[in-house]
Amino acid sequence: MFKISNKNIDLIGDIHGHHTQLIKLLQKLGYTTDGSIIAHPQDRKLAFVGDFINRGPYSEKVLELVKSLCEQGQATAVLGNHEFRLIQNAVSGKPVPNEFAPFLQWLRSLPLFLELDSLRIVHAAWHFSSIALLKENVVSDDSFIKETLIKKSPYSKATQHILSGIKVNIPKDLVLFDRFGIRRSKGRLKWWMNLKEKPFSECFFSPMTPVVPDRFPGEIELFELEPYPEHEKPVFIGHYCLPPNIPKVSGQVVCIDGCVTCDHTLWGYQYNGERIPNVSKLIETS
Numbered sequence: 001m002f003k004i005s006n007k008n009i010d011l012i013g014d015i016h017g018h019h020t021q022l023i024k025l026l027q028k029l030g031y032t033t034d035g036s037i038i039a040h041p042q043d044r045k046l047a048f049v050g051d052f053i054n055r056g057p058y059s060e061k062v063l064e065l066v067k068s069l070c071e072q073g074q075a076t077a078v079l080g081n082h083e084f085r086l087i088q089n090a091v092s093g094k095p096v097p098n099e100f101a102p103f104l105q106w107l108r109s110l111p112l113f114l115e116l117d118s119l120r121i122v123h124a125a126w127h128f129s130s131i132a133l134l135k136e137n138v139v140s141d142d143s144f145i146k147e148t149l150i151k152k153s154p155y156s157k158a159t160q161h162i163l164s165g166i167k168v169n170i171p172k173d174l175v176l177f178d179r180f181g182i183r184r185s186k187g188r189l190k191w192w193m194n195l196k197e198k199p200f201s202e203c204f205f206s207p208m209t210p211v212v213p214d215r216f217p218g219e220i221e222l223f224e225l226e227p228y229p230e231h232e233k234p235v236f237i238g239h240y241c242l243p244p245n246i247p248k249v250s251g252q253v254v255c256i257d258g259c260v261t262c263d264h265t266l267w268g269y270q271y272n273g274e275r276i277p278n279v280s281k282l283i284e285t286s
C-alpha cells in the first residue's frame, strides 16, 4: 500500500467489470503509463471502494489492473460485498468462477475498511460499533469467514452493515419499487443521519417510488443506526447505485457509486486533504 500519510488521493467508485470505464477515468484523472507502470505525474495515489467484479464484461481485467496498481504501491483498496461473497463461497466450499480463482489470495489480503490520516474508506457504511467489532479480524482467516456465515451472528451482522449498508424493513402493505422497478421488502438507510420521526421517503439513500410522505419506520427499526458526527473525518463509500439526481456528497459522507452498469458512468473524487468534502471534487467518465 502507498504511504498512508499521502493526502492527494483519487478515490474510485464501484467498477463492476467495466474495464473500459476504469481506463477512461484513470486517463481523465491524469494517470499515465510507460507501458508497465501506471502512475500520476504529481504522485497522486488511488483508492478503490470495492465491488470490482460482476455485472460488467471484464471483471478479470479489472481485477488484474487493480491488483497490479496495489502491488506497485500506486493504489489501495477495500473489499466490496461482491468480493466478500466470493471469499465466503470459497471458504464454504461453494464453486468459485475459474476467472476469479487466481485473485482469491490477493482479495483475501485486502481490508474490510480503511482508516487513513484524514479520511476513511468503507464499501457501504462506517458503522462505528461494527467497525470496532471487526477491527482485529482479517478475511484471510477461515474461522472468521465461517463465523460471518452464521446467520445473525455478530460478525455476520457487522460485515453486512459495513459492506451492504444498514437496512429497514418495508411494511408488507407498503408497495415500493427501486430505480430498476423491482419491488423491495427492505430499504437502504441514510445510515449517517438521525432518522427519528422521518418518513420512509426521507430515510432511503437509494430512492424508492412512489414517494409516500406519511409512512414512518418504527423506532425499533432504526435502533442500529449510529449517526456519523460532523466533526469526524470524511468517509468515502460506493455501493448505492445512485441515480444522477441524488447528491453524492452529504455532510462528511461521499458516495462515489453512480451505477456504472446502468448509467455507463464511473465516478471518482479528487481528494486533497480537505476536512469537508466538496461536490466540485467529483469527477465522472461521461
Ligand SMILES: [Mn+2]
Pocket: 014, 051, 080, 081, 082, 123, 163, 238, 239, 240
Ligand atoms: Mn456493493
